[in-house]
Every structure is written in C-alpha cells, then in structure tokens.
Amino acid sequence: MTAFDVFQVKGDFPAIITSYKKIDYESLISLITTHRDVFHRLLLKHGALLFRGFPVASAAQFANFIENLKLGQFVNYIGGDSPRDKVEDKVYTSTEAPPALLIPLHQELSFMKKHPRHIYFFCEHPPAAQGETIIGDARRMYQAIHPEVRQRFEAKGLQYTSNYYYESKVMQYMNKMQRSHKSWTEVFETRDRHEVETRCLSNEFEWRWSHNDWLNITQTRPATISHPETAEKVWFNQAHLYDFNPRLLGWPRYVGAKLFYFRPWTRLHEIRHADGSKVARKDLYHILEVLQQETVATPWEKSDVMVLDNILAMHGRAPFKGSRRVLTALTS
Ligand SMILES: [Fe+2]
8 A cells, every 4th residue: 555545645835635534643643654755755845745634633642743754853942032832842832923923934943053954833723814834935935036135145144143131020021011032041941051052062153141141142154055855955044034124023013122122232133144244124125025925825724734844945924813823843
C-alpha cells in the first residue's frame, strides 16, 4: 500500500493532505510513521503541507504527530521575541500579539545563525473570521523583490539590534495593556546571565548589559540564503519587522511606540546594513508590498496541522476578532 492509497494531496501552496476514509489518531500516527519519506519529499517540493480532517485533538497529540513525522529534533523558542506562552514542553501558543495587528510574513528566527528548520501550527480553536496563519513562498519572494533592492541587501547584509528589559514595572504595565516587549529572562528562558552569554556566543551575537540591566544584542546576518537540501535561493531575513514605521504598525500604534519606547536603550528593534549604514525605508516598504502580494491565506479548520519548511516558506498572522487558539512548535 502506498501513501497515495490512503492520503489525497491537493493544491500546491500549501499542499492540502486529507485521507480518503476516516481514520483514528493511532492509525494516523502509524501511517505517518510508515510514509514519512513521502511527506519529507512533499515538504521539500511544496514548502508547506496542511493536514486536514485528522483527529488531532490536543497539544500532546500535536507534539506526538511532530515527533513521528521525524523531520528533526524539537527546539525551544529561545532568542525569539514574539510574545507567546509555553503550553507544554516544546509547544507554544502562536503569537499573542494584539488581534488587530497583521503580522507580516517572515521565517521563524531568520535573524539567528541557529534558526529552526521547520515550524508547525495546530489549530485548536479557529477564529470566527480571518486570523489565518498566512504563508508565502520564499523562493517566489526572492524572485519578486526588485533586483536592485535584492542586490543591495545581498551585498550589504543586515545588522539586527534588539533591546530587552529585565525587571521593569513600567514595561510590565505596558505589556499588560498590550503585549509587545519581552524581558531577556523570557527571550532566553533563564534568569542566569552566564547562560544568556553562553547562548549569545553560540549564536554569534554581540551583547552588552546596559541601563537598568537591559540587554542589548547585535547580530549580523545575510539577507538571502540557499536551501541546504535543494540549493534554491530564498529571501531570508526580518529587516521589515525590525523597523518600526507607520506602515508596519499603523499610525496610532506608531505614535504610541514613538512616545513610550523610542529611547536609545528601550528601542525594541533596529535594523541597519552590516556596514552600519541605514536601510532605506523605501526598500522596507517595497519588501512589505511584495510580501503582501505573495501572501496566501487558507482559513483555519479545527484540528488542522500545518507543517512548514522554515526556509522555503514564510508565515505570518492575519488580524482577527474574538477568540483564536493556534499552537506552534519548532524543530531543527
Ligand atoms: Fe513567526
């Protein structure tokens, strides 16, 4: 029996995988284990797989599904600064950023040397409308960026700067009103400074302890990379998320950020080219426009599991109203 006697594959991005007949969770895991090579090949071809109509019912079953797919070992979200909660070991809520905010496409932790190879999403509770985990093909993105911008970014690289607080009543109050900043104890999942420094070293971060125990991190990374298995060139950076501008945040949030966060040591993010020169805002606006053009939004259904090659496929989140619970995990 081949995988295609049981599973049906429809569409290109994402490739939607369903089964011809109803199967229980144990059978799903057994079939995934038997046919995992087929799914690995499909993932390299499409970049994004959406398993739909299967009885995945909890965070634990989601983690078990990932384990049996065996694309890699689980990794923590250490180094990431999107606000999210840990549900259980290795499983997190997807971003807790305000529902009205569009999170533009990006690859997870693409600003880090040790970035995860895969990202997974599980829809526990779909929103009534919108709130899709939007995706985009990073190979198409590479081609769609204006050649001049692409050449500039490839030649000059990128320097990311982040600032994280320690124990600040003001920041905690601000986060209560709207989750935006993480402390360095949350980003690194430790209170041990030596542990933080060890992680900085292994990721080639430069770090500096600054004003009131804030942590300043700088890292220099390329703007594009080649996929390690397929050798395809992809757009692979988060420059567009490191510049706080009205187009990214919307005017009210931008003005608020200007008022509260734009002191040198509390500026959450900054982006420059690796030589220290400014990244032109018109380039960043061009990138945001192309990302929007390349966005694919598939409405969530309960129990959907989405598997993304974190180099070939970008992800983000459409705005929504009401309740929504989507869990996420990473492997490398
Ligand atoms: Fe993300």
